[in-house]
Each structure stands twice: as structure tokens, then as C-alpha cells.
Amino acid sequence: MKIAFLTPEFPHPKMGPAGGIGTSILNLSKGLIGLGHEVSVLVYGQKEDGFFVEDGISFYSIKNVKLKGFSRLLTQNKIQKLINKLVKESKIEILEAADWTGITSNIKPKCPVVIRLNGSDTYFCHLDNRPVKFWNKFHEKRALQNANGLLSVSQYTAAVTKELFSLERDFTIIPNSIDINKFSESVANVEENTILYFGTLIRKKGLLELPLIFNEVYKQNNAAKLILIGRDSSDIISANVSTWTMMQSLFDGNALKNVNYIGSVAYDKIREHISSASVCVFPTFAEALPVSWIEAMALKKAIVASDIGWATEVIDDGVNGFLVHPKNHKMYADKVLELLENKELRNQFGTEARKKVEQKFSIEVVAKQSLAFYQEELNKHK
Incomplete structure (x- = not known):
């Protein structure tokens, strides 16, 4: 089968x-x-048009067309021409696109189109209690209505999306995946009393709650250290240019001395930092199905994560991690402390977490599920 992905992003140095x-x-x-299948990745919003092949993937970078008032439509037309050219040349049989801002709303490829929910702008604005831009919601709904097939990485995201867009159609649930071979054996010694958060520093991921949680941890364990990895971001609500700056003012003075913000780390290096942590924390308010959680679970890490929506589709509370609401700072801290103090429980959670990743979130399992779905759509299209 020849599958293409249309996306605004891809983790490659050229993108x-x-x-x-x-x-x-x-x-x-x-x-x-x-x-044994062929994959093409079409990445729009790039600095220039281009094509290259690497690791078996055919990459097409697409430069957006710039013309005030018509940029989106002209870019969609450009993407449509490229897709149809590749279909005609028998390089694409089916196209998968993300739901974010509904890029396929005005695209009519000569092949089936599948949209996989990873969280639309409408979805995240809803979870953040922020107003969504009219045109973003319009295009996202239109793209979903026009798609041949609909997937979602979590049942929660599917249910919320159906309600937000008043959709009558159903979604097939296929989760995100990771390469469990890449996230397998520990590559570093565990540093006791270390708490790791990795991901973007942003309000919606609970980063303004994390200082208050860590303050509670530090009160009872002043050997505890908090390590933060990820790019800083601006804050939409306050218009502050740095979430990290906002966070620093929320830490107690002595607790802040035990916080180490490393910044962004290359994707292939993150495994070392996860391996050396005692506990990983994810106090997020808005996700669809977070890959970061799965990566930490694959490395047998004990996790304390948010208990909101999608969370129970990843972690079984008390079995392979703890789930606590991010606003409940004291309870969240108590669960972190329990894991820092109980190595046996950390190991138990880690073993169970790895089992779940192997059974549900490995690339082999998810790829087979996705292929079966693609084949169904191709059979309908014939």
C-alpha cells in the first residue's frame, strides 16, 4: 500500500x-x-518547496502561497495539485491528514482522505476555556465532514470533537504509537529524588501548576530535584512572552534552587534524561493522547499524570501510574513523594507500564490497525 501523510510538522532538521x-x-x-508499505510525507508551511528520500520515506516540503486574503485557498490548491499528481503517478493510494485547522477543507484529492484526530484548534480551545477563531472551526468541521474516513487517537477526543462540531459520524479509535525498541533498555543510572517533566513549557500542559506542586514536594523532601526539558513558549492568556519566567515567580525561594530548566533537547537524546529520572510528571489540562507519557512508560518510569479525559486510556490509576487532577497540588505532591520514597512501587509501576505499551502502543500494533482501516477505505473507494 502507498500511504501519504499531509502535516504542518515533522521532526526532521530540514522541516x-x-x-x-x-x-x-x-x-x-x-x-x-x-x-513493507510505502510512505510519503507532505509537509506544508515550509521555507521552500523540495523533495528528498530518507529512511525509506519520500518527503515533499511545500512552501505556502502568500497573498493577502487568499493565502490559505491558494496553498490548498497547490497541495491538491501535488497530491493528484502523485496519485496519477501511482505514488499515493490513500492520504491521511491531521485535524489541526482543517487543511483539507478545500482539498479534493483523487484518492480517499482519512483524518486522524490529534486535537483540533477547536478542541484545545475548548479544553483551555478560550474562544476559538471562527474560520479555524469552520475549516476543521468542513474537513471532517468531507473526509472519507475518521480516526481518533483517543475515545475522549472523539467524543468531545463530535459534540463540538455536532457530527453524526463515528470515529475509529487507533492510538498514537512509539518505537518500543528505541525506548527500551535504560541507558543511565537512576538519580534518586529526581522528578522529570518533558514537553513544551506552556499553560495548557499544567506548567503553572507544577511549581505549586513541587513546593509541596520540597516541604517534605528538600533533596527532591525538578528537571524541566522542552522549549519555552509564550502565554496566550497573559500575553507573557515566557512561561518559564512566569513559573519562576511561583516557586518558593529554596525550592527554586532545586529546579533545573535544561531547555530543548534533541529527540534522540530524550531517552537518557527519562532513564535517569526517578519519577516523571505530566500535570496537563489539554491533550489528545500524549506520546510523552507512552515514552516514559516504555522506559519503565513511574508516572504521576493528570486525571483528565484521555488519561485513563493511557494509564490505569494505581496499576501502572498515578492519576491526579493538576489543581489538587497537595494530593499530586503526595503521590510524587510516595513514589520517591518507595523504590519497589516505582519498579512495579514501571514493569506494568512497559507491558501496556508493548500490548497497545507499539508501532507494530498501531501500524497493523491503521493498515486494516486504510484497506477498508480503499475497498469502499473502488
Whole structure:
């Protein structure tokens, strides 16, 4: 089968910064290629048009058309022409696109289109209690209505999206995946009393709650250290240019001395930092199905994560991690402290977490599920 992904991001040096959507596509692409299928990745919003092949993936970078008032439509037309050219040349049989801002709303490829929910702008604005831009919601809904097939990485995201867009159609649930071979054996000694957060420093991921949680941890264990890895970001609500700056003012003075913000780390280096941590924390308010959680679970890390929505589709509370609401700072801190103090429990959670990743979130498992779905859509299209 010849599968193409249309995306605004991909974790490759030639493509600029990428987040969860790009990482998810990378992992799925590896799984599909491993099963003997062909993958093309079309990345729009790039500095220039280009084509190259690497690791078995055919990459097409697409420069957006700039013309005030018509940029989106002209860029969509450009993407449509490229897709249809590749279909005609028998290089694409089916196209998968992300739901973010509904890029396929005005694109009519000569092949089936599948949209996989990783969280639309409408979805995240809803979780953040922020107003969504009218045109973003319009295009996202239109793209979903026009798609041949609909996937979602979590049941929660599917249910919320259906309600927000008043959709009658159903979604097939296929989660995000990771390369469990890459996130397997520990590559570093565990540093006791270390708490790791990795991901973007942003309000929606609970980074303004994390200082208050760590203050509670530090009160009872002043040997505890908090390590932060990820790019800093501006804050939409306050218009502050740095979430990290906002965070620093929330730490107690002595607790802040035990905080180490490392900044961004290359994707292939993150494993070392996860391996050396005692506990990983993810106090987020807005996700679809977070790859970071799965990566930490694959490395047998004990996790304390948010208990919101999608969380129970990843972690079984008390079995392979703890789930606590990010606003409940004291309870969240108590769970972190329990894991810091109980190595046996950390190991138990880690072992169970790895089992779940192997069974549900490996690229082989998810690639096979995705292929079965693609085949169904191709059969309908014939």
C-alpha cells in the first residue's frame, strides 16, 4: 500500500520545529515501512518547496502561497495539485491528514482522505476555556465532514470533537504509537529524588501548576530535584512572552534552587534524561493522547499524570501510574513523594507500564490497525 501523510510538522532538521503530531506520524511511518508499505510525507508551511528520500520515506516540503486574503485557498490548491499528481503517478493510494485547522477543507484529492484526530484548534480551545477563531472551526468541521474516513487517537477526543462540531459520524479509535525498541533498555543510572517533566513549557500542559506542586514536594523532601526539558513558549492568556519566567515567580525561594530548566533537547537524546529520572510528571489540562507519557512508560518510569479525559486510556490509576487532577497540588505532591520514597512501587509501576505499551502502543500494533482501516477505505473507494 502507498500511504501519504499531509502535516504542518515533522521532526526532521530540514522541516523546522515539530510537536506531537509530527512525532506520531514519524512513529507510524516506521511501523508501516517495517510491514513493507510505502510512505510519503507532505509537509506544508515550509521555507521552500523540495523533495528528498530518507529512511525509506519520500518527503515533499511545500512552501505556502502568500497573498493577502487568499493565502490559505491558494496553498490548498497547490497541495491538491501535488497530491493528484502523485496519485496519477501511482505514488499515493490513500492520504491521511491531521485535524489541526482543517487543511483539507478545500482539498479534493483523487484518492480517499482519512483524518486522524490529534486535537483540533477547536478542541484545545475548548479544553483551555478560550474562544476559538471562527474560520479555524469552520475549516476543521468542513474537513471532517468531507473526509472519507475518521480516526481518533483517543475515545475522549472523539467524543468531545463530535459534540463540538455536532457530527453524526463515528470515529475509529487507533492510538498514537512509539518505537518500543528505541525506548527500551535504560541507558543511565537512576538519580534518586529526581522528578522529570518533558514537553513544551506552556499553560495548557499544567506548567503553572507544577511549581505549586513541587513546593509541596520540597516541604517534605528538600533533596527532591525538578528537571524541566522542552522549549519555552509564550502565554496566550497573559500575553507573557515566557512561561518559564512566569513559573519562576511561583516557586518558593529554596525550592527554586532545586529546579533545573535544561531547555530543548534533541529527540534522540530524550531517552537518557527519562532513564535517569526517578519519577516523571505530566500535570496537563489539554491533550489528545500524549506520546510523552507512552515514552516514559516504555522506559519503565513511574508516572504521576493528570486525571483528565484521555488519561485513563493511557494509564490505569494505581496499576501502572498515578492519576491526579493538576489543581489538587497537595494530593499530586503526595503521590510524587510516595513514589520517591518507595523504590519497589516505582519498579512495579514501571514493569506494568512497559507491558501496556508493548500490548497497545507499539508501532507494530498501531501500524497493523491503521493498515486494516486504510484497506477498508480503499475497498469502499473502488
